Amino acid sequence: MLRFLSWFALALLVACPTGSVQAVGGDPVADAKRAVEPLALEFKVAENAMRDRLSAMRETPDYKEAYEAKEWDKLRALSDGIVNPVMEEWKEKFAGVAKLYAGKEAELVVAAAQLRLRLLADPGEAVERLVDAYASSAHLGGVIQSPRVPQGMKPERFAALMTKVIEENASKEIQAQAYFNRGSSHRRGRDLTDEQKAASEADFTKVIELLPSDALLSLKAQGPRFEETRLQTGMKAPDIAGVDLFGEKFKLSDYAGKVVMLDFWGDW
């Protein structure tokens, strides 16, 4: 009987490799993903509507007068009046979902979305607690996806948490992210000591070793060295291959023989 059942499960697995099998097994991680993804999309819509309301508010005489008079407190109160209720509402909605998975590995999925969408009052506390509890989890990636040291946390503490992940997690991608975060944690701001610089470079080297060379995180890790060794004045510019704004492939070297003003820009 047992053998029959396991054959049946295998047949099911072969028949439907994604989604439905997990539902049969009642996988809480998949379950949490299904709960969070539509909610995140809904939040994006609400956030866009909020932005539109903010732009409209900035056109009101009330706002313009306060702007002319440089009444910063009043300006802040006007935007807070629009932003805060929306954010509070969505913080609560996500907190409600988080509660369903509290204490289970699946809470990582909800927390990842909360962190990404900035819907946590205390992101530092969450990162601290979750890394501590789930350092070896294959689902930790989303929680450490940002190299930015969470608000309220000391860079040294963040680096120590990343060390824990590096030591305990078996996933190459997650290890690479932890190395990258640790390597970036003391990179920002002031000049680094030689020791810090060497440590940071060693971490970035590990990222490059762990990932395919065209992985985005690998490219980020390659960046500082690439700029130092390939992008100084007097050096031959490296080629760039990509697609234009209409999906056509082209290369920087297509313009060889011309003077090129290479402009990294955005319409903001």
Add this chain to the structure above:
Amino acid sequence: MYPHERSLVENMAGRPFAIIGVNSDKDLDKLHGRLKEEEITWRSFWCGEDGTGGAIPSLWNVSGWPTVYFIDHKGIIREKSVGSPDDLDGLVERLVSEAEGKASL
């Protein structure tokens, strides 16, 4: 920066000069509208949904926008600046004249 770039493209027409952008806007539809509004005719690489964190700015270690590189006709990086350089027209004129073989340094 658009008006200055537009006038450069206009003034340099027929001469060995091109503006090539590396664009980090995420919303391509919105951007297509802006290209028309601002008459942005020069070509850009698109960094995709990753925006400023896309492949090209990541590898080129760009951390300020705009960052501008000036590459001469031999492919050598001659200047780079975060923001528009002080004497944009002078710099471009100098490099383009050089490309045309007019310059005697």
